[in-house]
Amino acid sequence: MTQGSRRRWTGLVFISVAVALIIVDSTIVNVAIPAIVDDLGITSSQVQWVQEAYTLVFASLLLVFGSLADRVGRRRMLLIGVVIFVLASVGAALATTGDMLIAARLVQGVGGAMMLPTTLSLLNATFRGRERAIAFAVWGSTIGGMAAVGPLLGGWLTTEFSWHWAFLINVPLGIAIVIGVLLTVDESRGDAVSIDVVGAILSVVTVGALVFGLIEGRTYGWLLTDKPLELGGWTWPWDLSPVAVAFLVAAIGVVLFILWGGRRRRAGKPTLIAFGLFRIPSFRNGNIAAMVVALGEFGLILALPLWLQFVLGFEAVQTGLILLALAIGSFAASGLAGALSGRVAPVWIVRTGIAAEIIGVAAVGFVISPDASWVPLIPALFVYGFGVGLATAQLTGVVLADVPTTEGGQASGTQSTSRQLGAALSIAILGTILFSTTSAVLTATLDDRGVPAEQRDQVVSAVVDSAGGAIAGLERSPQTAQFADDAKAAFSQGTKYASFAAAGFLAVGLLATLSLGGGRGRGAGRDEDDAKVETGAAEAPENA
Template sequence: MRRTSPAVWAFVITSTAGFMAALDNLVVTTALTAIRKHLGGGISDLEWTVNAYTLTFAVLLLLGAALGDRFGRRRMFLVGLGTFTFASLAAALAPNIDALIAARAVQGVGAAMLTPVSLTLLTAAVPAARRGLAFGVWGAVNGMAVAMGPLIGGTVVEHLSWQWIFALNVPIGLALLPLARLRLNESTGPDRRLDVPGTVLVSAGLFGLVYAVIRGNDDGWTSTPVLTGLIGGGALLLGFLAWERRSAAPAVPLRLFRSRAFSAVNLATALMSVGMFGAVFLLSQFLQAAQGYSPMEAGVRMLPWTGMPMLVAPVAGLLADRIGGRTVIAAGLTLQAAGLGWFASVVSAHVGYAAQVPGLVLSGVGMALFFAPVATVLMGAVRPQEQGVASGVNNALREVGGALGVAVLTAVFTAHGDYGSPQRYVDGLVPALWVGAAALALGAAAALAVPRRSGADQGRAAESPGAQAAPPLAVRG
């Protein structure tokens, strides 16, 4: 009997864990109505059920990558997976909205530890000649998880209960833990000191900004808490950049951004998340709050969007090999922007579903084209020893973009509409979708700034002339 190769085990384990972590970004969106009815809370509480996860996920990803480089990526993967599994159980058992938000924050901590090391564990296990395909499929799986969140969440809520969208993570996590321990090889990166001050600065800064955006419409944009969040958060982020420039062991080596490919693909990732996360958050509720569909019916009607990555991702990978990731990523973001623009143009309180389908299809095809080549372009823009940090930065910016997208588009929504009636919902939804479309269009422009050069050339460009070479990647059995 043929023995399963380590590369296959690494792909299955890291992809499954990554799927769970990515799924929990938006799996709650079609459950928000049920959660609100059961646990209470207003729209800001519902935002925090999403953003408590995405924000802790985002701000701790860089620390997770550094911990993996120093103490072992398999070890950190196991700790993160265990934390995520335990927090999922706590979320399922949450007795009130505050407990649910707290459990979601701990889920984000676990996801931040396992996600950045997943890609580097896969890199160590897969032969160099097959990494492009492996990265493409890995990226498509994670992208599909984000997109499928509303459908999976709606189906589970309708046939079981909202608690099960979290409880289902528990048996999967418990099954993966021994497999990861036995089948993944340990690997480490440069033995760096941990950048605790940098992590604290960026965490507090991002929290302040997101808090201010969420509370702006309720408290007033000139209120003391909101101004404190905006000004204080911005100041802390500037302090983070200043600290990183002079730190001997920065969480984010700023010299990586001297690579145009690295900077451009990360900016495109952040802007994609702003548009996509915010739009999915609002559109999944539109189908329920304004059009009266059940959670499962809403999820099914989003399938032209969420199901497209499964059909288009393989084609996207082939296109990226032939014409380059730069063009495919830019095309994907352009199609997503066109999809949201279409939806904003046709949506009304009583719009028929057939009129919505073209916008959903455009967005779904665009999502598939974006996710498939991103990992290949990213990993080709840095040295092998820096892939752990690069993965952490990219995932962090994706999650930061998601948190800001939900906060910003919801702020636009609440400035123009509310849940009071289908028409009031549409009044808020339309301008929010145009903001999301604009973010995606800017992301397409950023993607076009990725050089046409090969991945190897991009990786060499990431090195600064006087930079000290990092030690080679150590892999232990």
């Protein structure tokens, strides 16, 4: 192995650690959330926002920084992102209120959005041929594996130290990434173009309004105002719910984003999304599949730690150990995916992986009950993780298979945005299913017991607003101990429904992959010379 080759592969290690930092932080908080609920007293809506604040900004800005990195330098953008991410992590660790923690998570999302698309485009620019396929496999398996290692690490840190260390762990990792990338990764750039600022603003507003509506619908009302929105001294004055207005804003935002992008493209100006790339079938259909699959992959990781700790009574580290089955399955799958590379069409590996995810997630749903054992959860989570490991890396390769290197930043930013948008919607939708079902089931159960309406509402609000954290308090108090079992059953039912909904999204994602070609392809992000014919065809007028 030459010195240059060794340097490339060493650089891959540090780039993978950067990816691990992003993914771990998006999952490590889930196991720490129960401790944060107890310490800061955050509500169930804030529980969702602690996760969503990160994911929302992350998804909204990926396109912006994917394009900007091509202009200012991908390595430079990665390093700036790491610094912002680490500083925000310190802010999160020092937070004393839920609002402070959410604000720090918003800033973390900015740093993460700078990092993720640049890691992918750096690999795209650094490696060629089979080496590139291997690098993408490592990148993808890191995402799959770290999504499960995060809860284990978070559980250990929370149990042995405190939830603050779930964020402080990012500091030494960030320092290592900065030093390693400076020593082993060369700078790379794409074509220097202007940034579509209006498109960036429209994308942030659209995604933000959509996620706000999905999370806050149960709080403020889906159509008419159930509870007035208050911001400082201002109160929402209309009968029409702010959630309905948010959905309207999101719908208008989508239309304006497309119209604005089309106008700039016709004028020969750069757009936030390279709309011409969507004429490449593998890129267009792969992005659709990636978003739908992500809808089923991520939200369940929000619900399970809450159920395991607040209903079954596990400690954070025990929860992390149970979820480790996900990581083991993912790592096992990544090895198999590597062995199958070049022998089996990537799209068939993707389909097999999604099918395994459906089986695993549905099995989790059937296992969930107030008195469930952890034993049957292990094989179900292993199968789920095995599917994630198979599908993640190969789906990325399918999406970028026919994209030339010169447009790698925009392309990788778009496919990452598709997945992160799916993840954001997943957390919002499955979290809403979890808490809405818990509220409805517990309300009905207490009504059947003849509990007075005022006391019923107090119990339901305590359980739902605390994301299940109040169940232990119900058990300890003689006046409310009788309601603890009802609360556990309701929370279990909510978690079960969230699991089945996740399996349903994955099933839709599997159907979406049927629109992808079944050929073997030639690897992700081909060089421009390798793709001139296809790209030229893709950029031809639609009526040609």
